[in-house]
Amino acid sequence: MPLEIPKAYEPQEIEERWAQAWFDEKLFRAENSGTSGNPSKRFSIALPPPNVTGSIHIGHMLEHTQIDMLVRWHRMRGERTLWLPGMDHAGIATQFVVERMLDKEGIKRQELGREEFEKRVWKWKAESGGQIKQQMIRLGASCDWTREKFTLEPALYRAVLEAFLRLYKEGLIYRGRYMVNWCPRCQTAISDLEVVHNERTGNLWYLRYPILGAPANGPQYIVVATTRPETMLGDTAVAVHPDDERYRGLIGKNIALPLTKREIPIIADAAVDREFGTGAVKITPAHDPNDFEMGKRHNLPQIDVMTDTAHMNENAGAYAGLERFAARGRILKDLEEQSLIEKITEHTHSVGTCDRCKSIVEPRVSTQWFMRMKPLAEDAYKTVTGGFGGAAEIEVVPDNQRTILLQWFENIRDWCISRQLWWGHRIPIWHCAACSEMVPAEDSQVEIVDGHARAASVPEKCPKCGSAKLVQDKDVLDTWFSSALWPYSTLGWPDDTEDLRTYYPTSLLISGYDILFFWDARMIMMGLHLSGAAGEGAADPPVTVANAAARIPFRRLYLHSLVRTAEGAKMSKTKGTGVNPLELTQKFGTDALRYMLASMAAPGTDIILSEDRILGARAFANKIWNAARFLFLNLEKAQAASGFTLEELAAPAIRAKAPYDTGGATNLVHKWMFSRLSSVVHETSKAFNEFRFHEACRHMYQFFWGDFCDWYIEWVKPELSSTDRNAAVAAWRNIFALLDASIRLLHPVMPFLTEELWHRLPQPEAAKSIALDAFPEPAPAWTNAEIEKDMAVLQEIITAARNIRSEMKVDQKKKVAADFSSKDARLRSLVEQSLEPITRLATLSELKVSAERLDPAGAAVRSTADFDLRIAYGDAIDKGAEIAKIDRETERLTKDIESKRARLADESFTSKAPAKVLDGFRATLAAREVELEKLIERRKQLS
Ligand SMILES: [Zn+2]
Ligand SMILES: [Zn+2]
Secondary structure, X not given: OOOOOOOXXXXXXXXXXXXXXXXXXXXXXXXXXXXXXXXXXXXEEEXXXXXXXXXXXXXXXXXXXXXXXXXXXXHHOOXXXXXXXXXXXXXXXHHHHHHHHHHHHOOOHHHHOHHHHHHHHHHHHHHXXXXXXXXXXHOOOOOOHHHOEEOOOHHHHHHHHHHHHHHHHOOOEEEEEEEEEEEOOOOEEEOHHXXXXXXXXXXXXXXXXXXXXOXXXXXXXXXXXXXXXXHHHHOOEEEEOOOOOOOHHHOOOEEEOOOOOOEEEEEEOOOOOOOOOOOEEEEOOXXXXXXXXXXXXXXXXXXXXXXOOOEEOHHHHHHOOOEHHHHHHHXXXXXXXXXXXXXXXXXXXXXXXXXXXXXXXXXXXXXXXXXXXXXXXXXXXXXXXXXXXXXXXXXXXXXXXXXXXXXXXXXXOOEEOEXXXXXXXXXXXXXXXXXXXXXXXXXXXXXXXXXXXXXXXXXXXXXXXXXXXXEEOOOEEOHHHHHOOHHXXXXXXXXXXXXXXXXXXXXXXXXXXXXXXXXXXXXXXHHHHHOOOOOOOOOOOOOOOOOHHHHXXXXXXXXXXXXXXXXXXXXXXOOOOOOOXXXXXXXXXXXXXXXXHHHHOOOXXXXXXXXXXXXXXXXXXXXXXXXXXXXXXXXXXXXHHHOOOHHHHHOHHXXXXXXXXXXXXXXXXXXXXXXXXXXXXXXXXXXXXXXXXXXXXXXXXXXXXXXXXXXXXXXXXXXXXXXXXHHHHHHHHHHHHHHHHXXXXXXXXXXXXXXXXXXXXXXXXXXXXXXXXXXXXXXXXXXXXXXXXXXXXXXXXXXXHHHHHHHOOOOOOOOEEEEEEOOXXXXXXHHHHOHHHHHHHOOEEEEEEEOOXXXXXXXXXXXXXXXXXXXXXXXXXXXXXXXXXXXXHHHXXXXXXXXXXXXXXXXXXXXXXXHHHHHHHHHHHHHHHHHHHHHHHHHHHHO
């Protein structure tokens, strides 16, 4: 085995090679990890399925890094570990992409027809979909790709049909004419969650509606205020509050609705807000959710005045055919001409837009499919609160998200699950053309046509009237309906499969808090309700304390932070603030980017990207590489001198027996290092388990860079080339055992770099990858509080000496003499035993140890409660040259401080500079002032 490690750490080459090898070897098949026998030693997690249209963005990268760290950690702990990947067909998003492509060819999807359009989408998916999978493989996500799923593949199509049919038969899915959010661009209903509300400044138009039979001495009009005047064509009443004195006499009278030939009543309803506008409101039941409810209370007709594309329809009379905003203009003009506009005011109100295409959503009455959520939400609520009587079945982290989730369950509303799209799971209901009876598919079986699934058990005759004229419902299901089944549909449900029995419930879900309602909450509700009965057409038994724990989709739910731009906005490609993680990995390496994201991923705090942070992470990766390289270079030298073999020093069986006794005083530092390893393994594991990834990173960083590289390796260096062969062998064995443990510790966060280094060490014959090796275990036998304390004092002494040297500006290589004094005999003996490393690491010519108090004259002294350390000025420094140097620096600093003070006194600067810049400026000035004080102090000591 070549010992040499290339000089430069070049992540691109290493990462591409290992990513491909892991994938080709199917290394992350669940069966390659642990054994399935012990249920408490299983870890399963489903990948939140990215849109098949998508490519990786920094948000995915953050999410996948956190999942991958935990997956690798669990796998290394010997658990049977499954990370199940897959893609979402993303109904509306995918249809949108393909429609835009067709637009460029000048084709409308309606011209192609449903079947041809679907073919186009499949073709597009085959060519351009799945990009994200290739990117995930390249980024080293340790998914079991042999189990990859797609929401529209036959098995999952069947699961969707099964879920729909069960819920339909139970009466939890119903069809009806209700108010929905309608997107005129996408030409489909969308759910409340898919509507983005923006505050906009618009107008409030006050319209005069002529009162029929108004007394000549009274008002001739009732004035109503509206933000959407075009909907007045669909008005079917004007409502006032029953206690409103202003209008009491008008209740029951009729109005001649302007621009139409209709008469509509003035009605009284306590829901009217007397404070809004004039206190009289126009009621348009077909175009406003509140009016819809009021219309039902008063049996008002619903007049829909628009088409699917938000043009005015035949109910709009003379305005038919006009686009809604063009109609608005025309209507206002016509009302103006008839003097029917009382006034126009400015008005800020919330406007709903389509999350997908940004069109203004039209509230509109429409016949849709809905799901009754309340009964499901009640059970779901209990699993989060322990409401079934036992402990909570689902743990939600962080706690504020748990509260938000519970509020959502409490205020749940029915879910509009139908979409007027062509790309998705088609609703398995047939309508009888003769009697309108709705006939469900007989079962959830699917057939494959042109390689794609569709419902197979098509009903032949209407059970009510016997007609054979049955037409399948045109709608497809909301994409989130299929993703709500994801944790078990991917494991083979409704069949009773081995995977379902082994990996369900999954251990954990990690998702962004932005899809808590869209996805996580719905998975809990659907999972609880449906997963209890495997087998086609099985009846869903009620959720009970006995079965709830087996039916939840995941035991823990962690809502991670989002990545934001420096200005705090959510990263977005369309806004041009999206950072392409692949560009960053090309530049800095995937391991560095992963480390950076993990080190900032504190629960509840959004992450702000900066290149400095990535550079810091890259420096850490370099440090790991260089430390390993340094050891191998020195081993080569030692081998030449003493004839060691790498096997003799670092074979797995040799490493397993560490730590080795090196004899004498140096044993202290070896024991200390193993004690530190044990603590850091414990701390890191604890942090992983609590989703405190930033703390895990900090522990690893301080351990590897601080303890291992800066202290331990430096301390034991002479031993590595010691002429005492036994001491050298023992030291080398310890160092390799520690290097091996360190890279295993670091593996979950930096998989590529550690895989590369792991292969440089001797490994068991059949061992394929560090990913299947063990995570280090805390060893109680290594933990030694006394030794950690002793080392801490020795480090303090060395640090004190270094600080004095640097303050005195002693040449870095120049050795100076120092005195050490302590009343503690044990401490004195400890220092005496470690004189060699102390003097070497602090660059001292000698260190005199005594119990006497030290004379501070002519020397710099550092004192702690336990000891004093003194370095005499003596000949260590050239006093004259030093004084001259100090004077020069004093002059420079004084000038610098003066100019900075002047700058801060200048209002034309301070009034314009951002607060951040000013704060930084003041901090620098304060630091300079302290530096100057110290210089003056030293100048006094020298003269
Ligand atoms: Zn839209
Ligand atoms: Zn019929």
